[in-house]
Amino acid sequence: MSAQGETRRAPLDRARVLAAAVAAADRSGLDALSMRSLAAELGVVPMALYKHVADKDDLVGGMVDTVIAGYDPADAVGGPAEVRARIRSARAGLLAHPWLRTAIESRTRRTPAVLAHMDAVAGAFLRGGYSADLTHHAMHALGHRIWGFSPEAFEEPPAEPPSPAEREAMLRTMAERFPHITAIAMDTAARTPSGTCEPEGEFDFTLDLLLDAFERLHAAGWTSSA
Amino acid sequence: MSAQGETRRAPLDRARVLAAAVAAADRSGLDALSMRSLAAELGVVPMALYKHVADKDDLVGGMVDTVIAGYDPADAVGGPAEVRARIRSARAGLLAHPWLRTAIESRTRRTPAVLAHMDAVAGAFLRGGYSADLTHHAMHALGHRIWGFSPEAFEEPPAEPPSPAEREAMLRTMAERFPHITAIAMDTAARTPSGTCEPEGEFDFTLDLLLDAFERLHAAGWTSSA
DNA sequence: GAGGCTAGGCGTACGGTGTACACCTGTCAA
DNA sequence: TTGACAGGTGTACACCGTACGCCTAGCCTC
Numbered sequence: 001m002s003a004q005g006e007t008r009r010a011p012l013d014r015a016r017v018l019a020a021a022v023a024a025a026d027r028s029g030l031d032a033l034s035m036r037s038l039a040a041e042l043g044v045v046p047m048a049l050y051k052h053v054a055d056k057d058d059l060v061g062g063m064v065d066t067v068i069a070g071y072d073p074a075d076a077v078g079g080p081a082e083v084r085a086r087i088r089s090a091r092a093g094l095l096a097h098p099w100l101r102t103a104i105e106s107r108t109r110r111t112p113a114v115l116a117h118m119d120a121v122a123g124a125f126l127r128g129g130y131s132a133d134l135t136h137h138a139m140h141a142l143g144h145r146i147w148g149f150s151p152e153a154f155e156e157p158p159a160e161p162p163s164p165a166e167r168e169a170m171l172r173t174m175a176e177r178f179p180h181i182t183a184i185a186m187d188t189a190a191r192t193p194s195g196t197c198e199p200e201g202e203f204d205f206t207l208d209l210l211l212d213a214f215e216r217l218h219a220a221g222w223t224s225s226a
Numbered sequence: 227m228s229a230q231g232e233t234r235r236a237p238l239d240r241a242r243v244l245a246a247a248v249a250a251a252d253r254s255g256l257d258a259l260s261m262r263s264l265a266a267e268l269g270v271v272p273m274a275l276y277k278h279v280a281d282k283d284d285l286v287g288g289m290v291d292t293v294i295a296g297y298d299p300a301d302a303v304g305g306p307a308e309v310r311a312r313i314r315s316a317r318a319g320l321l322a323h324p325w326l327r328t329a330i331e332s333r334t335r336r337t338p339a340v341l342a343h344m345d346a347v348a349g350a351f352l353r354g355g356y357s358a359d360l361t362h363h364a365m366h367a368l369g370h371r372i373w374g375f376s377p378e379a380f381e382e383p384p385a386e387p388p389s390p391a392e393r394e395a396m397l398r399t400m401a402e403r404f405p406h407i408t409a410i411a412m413d414t415a416a417r418t419p420s421g422t423c424e425p426e427g428e429f430d431f432t433l434d435l436l437l438d439a440f441e442r443l444h445a446a447g448w449t450s451s452a
Numbered sequence: 453g454a455g456g457c458t459a460g461g462c463g464t465a466c467g468g469t470g471t472a473c474a475c476c477t478g479t480c481a482a
Numbered sequence: 483t484t485g486a487c488a489g490g491t492g493t494a495c496a497c498c499g500t501a502c503g504c505c506t507a508g509c510c511t512c
């Protein structure tokens with residue numbers, strides 16, 4: 001009564017575990033992802049996961065790896081255009097998986113897909129004729145942006161709007177104690193349609209700014225020894 | 227027998243708690259900092275901390291705030307020079323407190339010192355004659371670099387060196403599967419004195435690159451609507 | 453002085469976490 | 483037939499953040 005009784009669950013493997021973890025994190029965030037909850041979701045006891053994953057760190061590393069491995073393979077045209085394409089692909093991944101930023105930030109091991117993405121971006125610069133020296137510096141300058149990051153520290157979660165009176169008071173003290181950022185915020189509020197920051201616009205702006213700067217250095221025959 | 231017997235510990239206050247937490251994190255890292263360990267260090271029961279701190283998140287937020295509040299007050303000369311000075315001060319803080327990067331990345335509330343630092347950097351741009359529009363974009367482009375960050379995801383911890391044979395094998399497979407980053411690594415190894423990346427050099431390079439780019443936009447009368 | 457308020461510290465307890473370790477069971481190769 | 487072994491189980495441990503109630507010393511007011 002083994003093969004026919006209750007339909008026997010196909011045995012787990014690493015890929016299934018990682019896929020389930022990604023799905024769970026997509027639904028409820030990385031904090032809510034525990035070995036126990038993941039195991040429950042897979043209809044398995046927590047310790048069973050450890051047959052497929054060394055520990056939780058390995059699990060998260062694997063999740064990051066699988067997502068990154070799914071990035072679009074861009075045409076190897078070389079130069080800024082290819083870099084842009086690859087980075088935009090990374091950014092799409094980041095937007096699709098809100099937990100990915102935190103997960104990447106905590107990574108310390110370079111898994112194959114991570115190395116592959118870095119290699120692809122570096123390759124784009126090199127194929128575009130950039131020197132190894134300049135490419136190296138460009139990669140550092142792009143920094144986390146090669147993973148599609150935009151800076152999100154100190155982003156306040158959406159709060160329920162305060163009463164008009166409170167809002168007025170807060171605005172006044174802000175203007176008094178932090179006049180410059182208040183001025184900037186007022187400026188954007190007045191000038192842009194949405195009235196707030198537009199992350200995608202800012203991301204593209206910065207990416208273009210950097211790629212332009214690289215192009216200029218490349219054209220000038222820049223070397224780091226200068 | 228109250229005032230004279232055993233020397234009565236001065237009552238805790240928020241500042242003392244935060245200072246002790248910063249010291250503990252400096253010594254043993256943020257992961258090792260638990261309410262229990264911190265309480266023990268202060269000679270107090272864990273729950274006593276909650277009279278001075280709302281919860282652990284508030285504790286970490288307070289730690290970040292106190293460190294940032296200690297940044298050098300730069301001369302308000304305005305322009306890129308002041309921006310550079312303020313960012314270098316932030317970077318010094320980051321180098322002095324290894325846990326600070328992680329702590330900042332996880333913050334979601336803008337405490338006063340955080341707002342003050344952001345305001346100071348924005349003020350430097352504005353005093354330098356930059357428009358609110360450009361300043362806003364520049365702040366976004368600097369991103370986490372205004373906190374002195376350099377990108378550190380996927381930085382491998384120092385491992386004990388592998389045997390020459392292993393090293394040889396690893397290097398070959400790296401060169402085969404990830405030729406571009408391998409080429410870059412070899413190039414740096416050959417060209418630089420240390421043979422590895424120099425974080426401070428890279429940080430300064432990028433900062434200068436960005437500040438230069440901003441100056442160019444400023445000189446050209448850039449606006450975001452263009 | 454007497455009474456009460458309150459800030460600060462204590463003790464206990466709960467539900468959660470990651471994971472070490474020993475065990476069982478089905479499958480397949482020798 | 484027998485053994486190894488991959489995969490799943492169950493129990494247990496140490497640790498975490500923190501809710502809740504209590505106790506005590508100092509101070510303010512009457």
